[in-house]
Amino acid sequence: xxxxxxxxxxxNLALLRARAKASGLSLSKHVNRxxxxxxxxxxxxxxxxxxxxxxxxxxxxxxxxxxxxxxxFEQLFA
Numbered sequence: 001x002x003x004x005x006x007x008x009x010x011x012n013l014a015l016l017r018a019r020a021k022a023s024g025l026s027l028s029k030h031v032n033r034x035x036x037x038x039x040x041x042x043x044x045x046x047x048x049x050x051x052x053x054x055x056x057x058x059x060x061x062x063x064x065x066x067x068x069x070x071x072x073f074e075q076l077f078a
Contacts (some may be wrong), residue, residue: 008016020030 021026
């Protein structure tokens, strides 16, 4: 298996060691698991696009409101 050297802060190393110990894994296996989890969580969750249109509702796009009802930009930060 390839090896990797990297620099981390003392605080991050302590955190990694503590979490590896708590999970019953070596430091290398714990970090490898974190990398795998990150790679598997990239993008949309599995089945996300199957939800589109799954709920039947009566949503209607509202009519545009008149621009005169808009607040002045400065009022938003007053």
